[in-house]
Amino acid sequence: MCLSIPSKVVKISEDKTTCIVDTMGVQREANLMMMAEDEVKVGDYVLLHIGFVMNKIDEKEALASIETYKEILELMDEEERRQVILDDDACENRLKS
Protein backbone atom coordinates (compact mmCIF):
# COMPACT_ATOMS: atom_id res chain seq x y z
CA MET A 1 0.00 0.00 0.00
CA CYS A 2 2.72 2.48 0.97
CA LEU A 3 4.99 1.27 -1.79
CA SER A 4 6.33 3.82 -4.21
CA ILE A 5 8.40 3.64 -7.33
CA PRO A 6 11.77 5.32 -7.90
CA SER A 7 11.48 7.21 -11.19
CA LYS A 8 13.33 9.81 -13.23
CA VAL A 9 11.75 13.11 -14.27
CA VAL A 10 11.89 13.54 -18.05
CA LYS A 11 9.56 16.50 -18.62
CA ILE A 12 7.74 19.13 -16.61
CA SER A 13 4.43 20.58 -17.83
CA GLU A 14 4.23 24.27 -18.74
CA ASP A 15 2.04 25.14 -15.77
CA LYS A 16 4.43 23.10 -13.56
CA THR A 17 1.58 21.15 -11.93
CA THR A 18 2.50 17.81 -13.46
CA CYS A 19 5.51 16.05 -14.90
CA ILE A 20 6.32 12.99 -16.97
CA VAL A 21 8.45 10.40 -15.18
CA ASP A 22 10.26 7.35 -16.48
CA THR A 23 10.08 4.17 -14.44
CA MET A 24 12.45 1.66 -15.98
CA GLY A 25 11.18 2.38 -19.50
CA VAL A 26 7.53 3.10 -18.67
CA GLN A 27 6.55 6.75 -18.90
CA ARG A 28 3.65 8.21 -16.95
CA GLU A 29 2.25 11.47 -15.71
CA ALA A 30 2.73 12.48 -12.08
CA ASN A 31 1.18 15.27 -10.04
CA LEU A 32 3.58 17.83 -8.53
CA MET A 33 1.16 19.29 -5.98
CA MET A 34 3.09 17.76 -3.06
CA MET A 35 6.31 19.51 -4.02
CA ALA A 36 7.41 23.11 -3.61
CA GLU A 37 7.51 25.24 -6.77
CA ASP A 38 10.62 24.65 -8.88
CA GLU A 39 11.78 21.97 -6.43
CA VAL A 40 11.68 19.23 -9.07
CA LYS A 41 13.77 19.49 -12.23
CA VAL A 42 14.23 17.36 -15.32
CA GLY A 43 16.79 14.64 -14.53
CA ASP A 44 15.86 14.42 -10.84
CA TYR A 45 15.09 11.07 -9.26
CA VAL A 46 11.78 11.04 -7.38
CA LEU A 47 9.51 8.63 -5.52
CA LEU A 48 6.12 8.16 -7.13
CA HIS A 49 3.09 7.22 -5.00
CA ILE A 50 -0.48 6.85 -6.35
CA GLY A 51 0.10 9.36 -9.14
CA PHE A 52 1.97 11.94 -7.06
CA VAL A 53 5.65 12.82 -6.72
CA MET A 54 6.10 12.51 -2.95
CA ASN A 55 9.75 13.58 -2.67
CA LYS A 56 13.08 13.85 -4.39
CA ILE A 57 15.61 11.08 -3.95
CA ASP A 58 18.85 12.47 -2.54
CA GLU A 59 21.38 11.39 -5.14
CA LYS A 60 24.38 11.95 -2.88
CA GLU A 61 22.90 9.81 -0.10
CA ALA A 62 21.98 7.04 -2.55
CA LEU A 63 25.52 7.01 -3.95
CA ALA A 64 26.98 7.07 -0.42
CA SER A 65 24.92 3.97 0.52
CA ILE A 66 25.98 2.15 -2.64
CA GLU A 67 29.62 3.08 -1.92
CA THR A 68 29.30 1.72 1.64
CA TYR A 69 27.92 -1.57 0.33
CA LYS A 70 30.84 -1.85 -2.09
CA GLU A 71 33.36 -1.27 0.68
CA ILE A 72 31.67 -3.87 2.88
CA LEU A 73 31.82 -6.42 0.07
CA GLU A 74 35.51 -5.67 -0.55
CA LEU A 75 36.24 -5.98 3.15
CA MET A 76 34.43 -9.31 3.29
CA ASP A 77 36.32 -10.58 0.25
CA GLU A 78 39.60 -9.60 1.85
CA GLU A 79 38.63 -11.31 5.12
CA GLU A 80 37.70 -14.44 3.23
CA ARG A 81 41.04 -14.43 1.40
CA ARG A 82 42.90 -13.99 4.67
CA GLN A 83 40.92 -16.85 6.20
CA VAL A 84 41.83 -19.13 3.28
CA ILE A 85 45.54 -18.36 3.85
CA LEU A 86 45.24 -18.94 7.61
CA ASP A 87 43.40 -22.21 7.01
CA ASP A 88 46.11 -23.21 4.58
CA ASP A 89 48.84 -22.35 7.09
CA ALA A 90 47.11 -24.43 9.71
CA CYS A 91 46.74 -27.43 7.47
CA GLU A 92 48.46 -30.42 9.10
CA ASN A 93 49.57 -31.98 5.84
CA ARG A 94 51.30 -28.80 4.87
CA LEU A 95 53.16 -28.51 8.17
CA LYS A 96 54.50 -32.06 7.73
CA SER A 97 55.95 -31.44 4.30
Add this chain to the structure above:
Amino acid sequence: MKSLELKNLYDDFRDGKTIKAYAKLIKQEAKKIERNINIMEVCGGHTHTIMKYGLPQLMPSNVKFIHGPGCPVCIMPKHRIDHAYILAMQEDVILVTLGDMIKVPGSKGSLQDARSKGADVRFVYSPMECVKIAKENPNKKVIFFAIGFETTTPMTAALIDFVIKQNIKNIFFHINHVTVPEVMEELINSRDEHIDSYNNQIDAFLGPSHVSVIAGAKIYEKFPRVYKRPVVVSGFEPVDVMEGVLMVLKQFNEGRCEVEIQYKRAVTYEGNIKAQKMIEHYFEKASLFKWRGLGNVPNSGWRLKKEFSHLDAEVIYKDVLPIEEIEDHKLCICGDILRGMAHPTECTIFGTACKPNSPVGSCMVSSEGACAAYYKYGNLL
Protein backbone atom coordinates in the same frame (compact mmCIF):
# COMPACT_ATOMS: atom_id res chain seq x y z
CA MET B 1 30.65 5.51 -9.03
CA LYS B 2 30.36 8.56 -11.29
CA SER B 3 26.67 9.23 -11.28
CA LEU B 4 23.48 7.55 -10.23
CA GLU B 5 21.36 5.63 -12.69
CA LEU B 6 17.76 4.59 -12.15
CA LYS B 7 18.65 0.91 -12.16
CA ASN B 8 21.08 1.47 -9.25
CA LEU B 9 18.08 2.45 -7.11
CA TYR B 10 16.61 -0.98 -7.73
CA ASP B 11 19.50 -3.42 -8.25
CA ASP B 12 22.04 -2.20 -5.70
CA PHE B 13 19.54 -2.36 -2.85
CA ARG B 14 18.46 -5.91 -3.74
CA ASP B 15 21.90 -7.36 -4.31
CA GLY B 16 22.22 -10.89 -2.94
CA LYS B 17 25.93 -10.60 -2.09
CA THR B 18 25.34 -7.42 -0.09
CA ILE B 19 22.45 -9.07 1.77
CA LYS B 20 24.74 -11.99 2.71
CA ALA B 21 27.52 -9.62 3.77
CA TYR B 22 25.10 -7.85 6.08
CA ALA B 23 23.92 -11.20 7.45
CA LYS B 24 27.52 -11.83 8.52
CA LEU B 25 27.85 -8.40 10.13
CA ILE B 26 24.53 -8.88 11.93
CA LYS B 27 25.75 -12.24 13.32
CA GLN B 28 28.96 -10.65 14.58
CA GLU B 29 27.03 -7.83 16.23
CA ALA B 30 24.37 -10.12 17.73
CA LYS B 31 27.05 -12.32 19.34
CA LYS B 32 27.97 -9.41 21.59
CA ILE B 33 24.39 -9.12 22.88
CA GLU B 34 23.55 -11.61 25.60
CA ARG B 35 19.80 -11.48 25.17
CA ASN B 36 17.09 -11.84 22.55
CA ILE B 37 16.24 -8.80 20.45
CA ASN B 38 12.77 -8.65 18.93
CA ILE B 39 12.52 -6.02 16.21
CA MET B 40 9.07 -4.97 15.06
CA GLU B 41 8.83 -3.89 11.46
CA VAL B 42 5.78 -1.70 11.68
CA CYS B 43 5.04 -1.52 7.99
CA GLY B 44 3.45 -4.14 5.76
CA GLY B 45 5.88 -3.23 2.99
CA HIS B 46 8.72 -4.35 5.24
CA THR B 47 6.87 -7.55 6.22
CA HIS B 48 6.49 -8.39 2.54
CA THR B 49 10.20 -7.78 1.81
CA ILE B 50 11.30 -9.73 4.90
CA MET B 51 9.26 -12.77 3.89
CA LYS B 52 9.91 -12.53 0.15
CA TYR B 53 13.69 -12.48 0.59
CA GLY B 54 13.68 -15.00 3.46
CA LEU B 55 15.41 -12.57 5.81
CA PRO B 56 14.29 -14.37 9.02
CA GLN B 57 16.50 -17.28 7.93
CA LEU B 58 19.50 -14.98 7.80
CA MET B 59 19.04 -13.77 11.36
CA PRO B 60 21.04 -15.21 14.27
CA SER B 61 19.02 -17.13 16.86
CA ASN B 62 18.69 -14.15 19.21
CA VAL B 63 17.30 -11.70 16.64
CA LYS B 64 13.66 -12.01 15.60
CA PHE B 65 11.21 -10.00 13.55
CA ILE B 66 7.77 -9.16 14.91
CA HIS B 67 5.37 -8.22 12.14
CA GLY B 68 3.48 -5.07 12.93
CA PRO B 69 0.08 -3.63 11.99
CA GLY B 70 1.27 -1.46 9.11
CA CYS B 71 -1.11 -2.55 6.40
CA PRO B 72 -3.96 -0.02 6.14
CA VAL B 73 -6.16 -2.45 4.24
CA CYS B 74 -5.72 -5.21 6.81
CA ILE B 75 -6.60 -3.07 9.80
CA MET B 76 -9.78 -1.64 8.31
CA PRO B 77 -12.64 -2.72 10.60
CA LYS B 78 -15.55 -4.57 9.04
CA HIS B 79 -18.13 -1.91 9.82
CA ARG B 80 -16.21 0.64 7.75
CA ILE B 81 -15.93 -1.77 4.83
CA ASP B 82 -19.70 -2.17 5.20
CA HIS B 83 -19.93 1.62 4.85
CA ALA B 84 -18.16 1.38 1.49
CA TYR B 85 -20.47 -1.46 0.45
CA ILE B 86 -23.63 0.43 1.50
CA LEU B 87 -22.49 3.65 -0.20
CA ALA B 88 -21.72 1.73 -3.37
CA MET B 89 -25.24 0.27 -3.35
CA GLN B 90 -26.87 3.74 -3.28
CA GLU B 91 -28.58 4.43 -6.57
CA ASP B 92 -26.88 7.67 -7.58
CA VAL B 93 -23.42 6.86 -6.25
CA ILE B 94 -20.17 5.89 -7.94
CA LEU B 95 -17.84 4.57 -5.25
CA VAL B 96 -14.17 5.10 -6.05
CA THR B 97 -11.28 3.60 -4.10
CA LEU B 98 -7.74 2.32 -4.53
CA GLY B 99 -7.23 -1.16 -5.98
CA ASP B 100 -6.05 -2.57 -2.64
CA MET B 101 -9.66 -2.57 -1.39
CA ILE B 102 -11.15 -4.83 -4.09
CA LYS B 103 -11.32 -8.13 -2.23
CA VAL B 104 -11.46 -7.04 1.40
CA PRO B 105 -14.57 -8.63 2.91
CA GLY B 106 -16.94 -6.78 5.23
CA SER B 107 -19.95 -8.43 6.84
CA LYS B 108 -21.99 -7.94 3.65
CA GLY B 109 -19.25 -8.96 1.24
CA SER B 110 -16.46 -7.19 -0.60
CA LEU B 111 -16.65 -4.27 -3.03
CA GLN B 112 -16.10 -6.81 -5.79
CA ASP B 113 -19.31 -8.52 -4.59
CA ALA B 114 -21.11 -5.16 -4.57
CA ARG B 115 -20.04 -4.63 -8.17
CA SER B 116 -21.32 -8.04 -9.20
CA LYS B 117 -24.69 -7.00 -7.74
CA GLY B 118 -24.80 -3.97 -10.00
CA ALA B 119 -23.10 -1.29 -7.90
CA ASP B 120 -20.86 1.18 -9.73
CA VAL B 121 -17.50 0.68 -8.00
CA ARG B 122 -14.31 1.95 -9.64
CA PHE B 123 -10.82 0.98 -8.56
CA VAL B 124 -8.28 3.63 -9.42
CA TYR B 125 -4.51 4.06 -9.34
CA SER B 126 -4.68 7.68 -8.19
CA PRO B 127 -7.33 9.69 -6.27
CA MET B 128 -7.13 12.40 -8.97
CA GLU B 129 -8.94 10.02 -11.35
CA CYS B 130 -12.09 10.95 -9.40
CA VAL B 131 -12.09 14.31 -11.21
CA LYS B 132 -12.47 12.71 -14.63
CA ILE B 133 -15.12 10.29 -13.36
CA ALA B 134 -17.08 13.17 -11.79
CA LYS B 135 -16.97 15.23 -15.01
CA GLU B 136 -18.16 12.30 -17.10
CA ASN B 137 -21.00 11.61 -14.67
CA PRO B 138 -22.44 15.00 -13.65
CA ASN B 139 -25.69 13.45 -12.37
CA LYS B 140 -23.96 11.03 -10.04
CA LYS B 141 -22.29 11.49 -6.69
CA VAL B 142 -18.69 10.29 -6.76
CA ILE B 143 -17.58 9.13 -3.31
CA PHE B 144 -13.88 8.56 -2.76
CA PHE B 145 -13.39 5.89 -0.08
CA ALA B 146 -10.02 7.06 1.23
CA ILE B 147 -7.63 4.62 2.89
CA GLY B 148 -3.99 4.63 3.93
CA PHE B 149 -1.38 5.87 6.37
CA GLU B 150 0.56 9.15 6.37
CA THR B 151 1.96 8.20 2.94
CA THR B 152 -1.41 8.35 1.23
CA THR B 153 -3.29 10.93 3.33
CA PRO B 154 -1.84 14.03 1.62
CA MET B 155 -2.95 12.74 -1.78
CA THR B 156 -6.55 12.65 -0.52
CA ALA B 157 -6.04 16.17 0.84
CA ALA B 158 -4.75 17.21 -2.60
CA LEU B 159 -7.96 15.93 -4.20
CA ILE B 160 -10.08 17.79 -1.61
CA ASP B 161 -8.07 20.93 -2.35
CA PHE B 162 -8.67 20.52 -6.07
CA VAL B 163 -12.40 19.84 -5.59
CA ILE B 164 -12.83 23.02 -3.51
CA LYS B 165 -10.71 25.26 -5.73
CA GLN B 166 -12.33 24.03 -8.93
CA ASN B 167 -15.78 24.10 -7.30
CA ILE B 168 -16.58 20.52 -8.31
CA LYS B 169 -20.00 19.73 -6.85
CA ASN B 170 -20.24 15.96 -7.12
CA ILE B 171 -17.17 14.54 -5.34
CA PHE B 172 -17.47 13.46 -1.69
CA PHE B 173 -15.19 11.68 0.76
CA HIS B 174 -15.33 8.78 3.23
CA ILE B 175 -12.14 9.16 5.26
CA ASN B 176 -10.32 6.15 6.76
CA HIS B 177 -6.82 7.52 7.08
CA VAL B 178 -4.82 6.33 10.08
CA THR B 179 -1.49 7.25 11.66
CA VAL B 180 1.46 5.10 12.69
CA PRO B 181 2.99 6.49 15.93
CA GLU B 182 -0.28 6.15 17.87
CA VAL B 183 -0.61 2.47 17.09
CA MET B 184 3.07 1.85 17.93
CA GLU B 185 2.37 3.40 21.30
CA GLU B 186 -0.73 1.26 21.72
CA LEU B 187 1.32 -1.88 21.02
CA ILE B 188 3.89 -1.02 23.65
CA ASN B 189 1.23 -0.15 26.20
CA SER B 190 -1.06 -3.07 25.54
CA ARG B 191 -1.51 -5.63 28.26
CA ASP B 192 -0.99 -9.30 27.61
CA GLU B 193 -4.11 -10.86 29.14
CA HIS B 194 -2.58 -14.33 29.22
CA ILE B 195 0.25 -13.45 31.55
CA ASP B 196 -1.26 -10.26 32.99
CA SER B 197 1.69 -8.05 32.19
CA TYR B 198 2.53 -5.28 29.79
CA ASN B 199 3.75 -6.28 26.40
CA ASN B 200 7.49 -6.38 26.54
CA GLN B 201 8.01 -8.33 23.35
CA ILE B 202 9.05 -5.36 21.23
CA ASP B 203 12.65 -4.27 21.86
CA ALA B 204 13.06 -1.96 18.87
CA PHE B 205 11.26 -0.73 15.78
CA LEU B 206 12.15 -0.61 12.10
CA GLY B 207 10.37 2.62 11.16
CA PRO B 208 8.24 2.65 7.99
CA SER B 209 9.81 3.95 4.77
CA HIS B 210 7.27 6.11 3.01
CA VAL B 211 5.16 7.11 6.01
CA SER B 212 8.41 8.72 7.13
CA VAL B 213 9.06 10.36 3.75
CA ILE B 214 5.90 12.40 4.36
CA ALA B 215 5.79 12.71 8.16
CA GLY B 216 9.55 12.78 8.84
CA ALA B 217 11.59 10.75 11.33
CA LYS B 218 10.56 13.29 13.99
CA ILE B 219 7.28 11.41 14.62
CA TYR B 220 9.21 8.61 16.38
CA GLU B 221 11.06 10.92 18.73
CA LYS B 222 9.14 9.81 21.83
CA PHE B 223 9.90 6.09 21.42
CA PRO B 224 13.52 6.21 22.57
CA ARG B 225 12.81 9.04 24.99
CA VAL B 226 9.66 7.80 26.73
CA TYR B 227 9.60 4.07 25.98
CA LYS B 228 13.34 3.33 25.64
CA ARG B 229 12.80 1.66 22.27
CA PRO B 230 15.24 2.51 19.44
CA VAL B 231 13.73 3.29 16.04
CA VAL B 232 15.63 2.93 12.76
CA VAL B 233 13.73 4.26 9.75
CA SER B 234 14.59 1.85 6.93
CA GLY B 235 13.93 1.60 3.23
CA PHE B 236 11.80 -1.15 1.69
CA GLU B 237 14.51 -3.00 -0.21
CA PRO B 238 16.10 -6.07 1.40
CA VAL B 239 19.53 -4.45 1.74
CA ASP B 240 17.84 -1.50 3.48
CA VAL B 241 16.17 -3.85 5.97
CA MET B 242 19.44 -5.70 6.69
CA GLU B 243 21.32 -2.45 7.23
CA GLY B 244 18.47 -1.22 9.45
CA VAL B 245 18.71 -4.37 11.61
CA LEU B 246 22.47 -3.91 11.97
CA MET B 247 21.93 -0.30 13.04
CA VAL B 248 19.42 -1.43 15.70
CA LEU B 249 21.86 -4.01 17.09
CA LYS B 250 24.69 -1.46 17.17
CA GLN B 251 22.53 0.82 19.29
CA PHE B 252 22.16 -1.98 21.87
CA ASN B 253 25.88 -2.75 21.87
CA GLU B 254 26.93 0.85 22.08
CA GLY B 255 24.42 1.70 24.81
CA ARG B 256 22.55 4.13 22.60
CA CYS B 257 18.78 4.48 22.24
CA GLU B 258 17.72 6.92 19.52
CA VAL B 259 15.93 7.55 16.25
CA GLU B 260 18.21 6.89 13.30
CA ILE B 261 17.58 7.03 9.57
CA GLN B 262 18.95 4.26 7.36
CA TYR B 263 16.78 5.37 4.40
CA LYS B 264 18.64 8.65 4.03
CA ARG B 265 18.18 8.85 0.29
CA ALA B 266 14.46 9.50 0.84
CA VAL B 267 13.73 10.36 4.49
CA THR B 268 14.59 13.50 6.44
CA TYR B 269 13.91 14.35 10.08
CA GLU B 270 11.31 16.97 9.11
CA GLY B 271 9.60 15.12 6.22
CA ASN B 272 7.57 16.75 3.45
CA ILE B 273 6.30 19.93 5.14
CA LYS B 274 4.01 20.92 2.27
CA ALA B 275 2.25 17.56 2.45
CA GLN B 276 1.96 17.79 6.25
CA LYS B 277 0.37 21.25 5.97
CA MET B 278 -2.11 19.98 3.45
CA ILE B 279 -3.18 17.19 5.83
CA GLU B 280 -3.54 19.62 8.74
CA HIS B 281 -5.58 22.03 6.65
CA TYR B 282 -8.35 19.57 5.84
CA PHE B 283 -8.23 16.95 8.58
CA GLU B 284 -8.44 16.72 12.34
CA LYS B 285 -7.82 13.77 14.62
CA ALA B 286 -10.80 11.58 15.56
CA SER B 287 -10.69 10.63 19.24
CA LEU B 288 -10.85 6.91 18.46
CA PHE B 289 -10.36 4.71 15.42
CA LYS B 290 -11.09 1.01 15.67
CA TRP B 291 -8.32 -1.12 14.17
CA ARG B 292 -9.28 -4.59 13.03
CA GLY B 293 -7.45 -7.02 15.31
CA LEU B 294 -6.43 -4.38 17.84
CA GLY B 295 -9.57 -2.50 18.82
CA ASN B 296 -9.87 1.20 19.54
CA VAL B 297 -6.66 3.20 19.32
CA PRO B 298 -6.88 6.78 20.61
CA ASN B 299 -6.03 9.62 18.20
CA SER B 300 -5.01 7.23 15.44
CA GLY B 301 -7.51 8.27 12.76
CA TRP B 302 -8.17 11.40 10.72
CA ARG B 303 -11.56 12.85 9.84
CA LEU B 304 -12.59 15.87 7.77
CA LYS B 305 -12.77 19.12 9.71
CA LYS B 306 -16.30 20.39 10.44
CA GLU B 307 -16.03 23.23 7.92
CA PHE B 308 -15.68 20.62 5.18
CA SER B 309 -18.56 18.42 6.38
CA HIS B 310 -20.50 19.25 3.19
CA LEU B 311 -17.95 16.96 1.49
CA ASP B 312 -18.10 14.25 4.16
CA ALA B 313 -20.01 11.16 3.02
CA GLU B 314 -20.18 9.92 6.63
CA VAL B 315 -22.18 13.05 7.51
CA ILE B 316 -24.28 13.16 4.33
CA TYR B 317 -25.22 9.48 4.49
CA LYS B 318 -25.36 9.11 8.27
CA ASP B 319 -28.92 7.75 8.14
CA VAL B 320 -27.89 4.68 6.14
CA LEU B 321 -24.43 4.02 7.58
CA PRO B 322 -24.39 1.73 10.65
CA ILE B 323 -22.31 2.84 13.62
CA GLU B 324 -22.33 -0.51 15.45
CA GLU B 325 -18.94 -2.11 15.47
CA ILE B 326 -18.50 -5.73 14.43
CA GLU B 327 -16.38 -7.99 16.60
CA ASP B 328 -13.47 -9.92 15.14
CA HIS B 329 -13.86 -13.69 14.68
CA LYS B 330 -13.43 -15.61 17.94
CA LEU B 331 -10.82 -18.06 16.66
CA CYS B 332 -8.72 -15.34 15.05
CA ILE B 333 -5.52 -14.41 16.92
CA CYS B 334 -4.52 -11.47 14.71
CA GLY B 335 -4.49 -9.17 17.73
CA ASP B 336 -1.86 -11.33 19.44
CA ILE B 337 0.15 -11.61 16.21
CA LEU B 338 0.16 -7.83 15.75
CA ARG B 339 1.34 -7.42 19.33
CA GLY B 340 4.16 -9.89 18.79
CA MET B 341 2.73 -12.40 21.25
CA ALA B 342 1.94 -15.11 18.71
CA HIS B 343 3.17 -16.37 15.38
CA PRO B 344 0.85 -16.80 12.35
CA THR B 345 1.44 -20.56 12.34
CA GLU B 346 0.20 -20.80 15.95
CA CYS B 347 -3.29 -19.85 14.82
CA THR B 348 -5.68 -22.82 14.59
CA ILE B 349 -7.39 -21.50 11.46
CA PHE B 350 -4.22 -20.34 9.62
CA GLY B 351 -4.18 -21.84 6.12
CA THR B 352 -7.35 -23.83 6.78
CA ALA B 353 -10.43 -21.68 7.46
CA CYS B 354 -8.39 -18.53 6.93
CA LYS B 355 -6.69 -18.15 3.53
CA PRO B 356 -5.85 -15.19 1.27
CA ASN B 357 -8.91 -15.85 -0.88
CA SER B 358 -11.21 -16.15 2.13
CA PRO B 359 -9.55 -14.21 4.94
CA VAL B 360 -11.03 -14.39 8.44
CA GLY B 361 -8.55 -12.12 10.17
CA SER B 362 -6.87 -8.86 9.34
CA CYS B 363 -3.38 -10.30 8.81
CA MET B 364 -4.59 -12.51 5.93
CA VAL B 365 -6.44 -9.74 4.09
CA SER B 366 -3.72 -8.23 1.92
CA SER B 367 -0.35 -9.47 0.70
CA GLU B 368 1.26 -7.10 3.19
CA GLY B 369 -0.37 -8.80 6.18
CA ALA B 370 1.84 -11.11 8.26
CA CYS B 371 -0.36 -14.19 7.78
CA ALA B 372 -0.73 -13.65 4.03
CA ALA B 373 3.04 -13.27 3.72
CA TYR B 374 3.57 -16.49 5.72
CA TYR B 375 0.99 -18.25 3.61
CA LYS B 376 2.74 -17.22 0.39
CA TYR B 377 6.37 -17.54 1.42
CA GLY B 378 6.08 -19.74 4.53
CA ASN B 379 7.57 -22.82 2.88
CA LEU B 380 10.87 -20.97 2.88
CA LEU B 381 11.01 -21.05 6.65
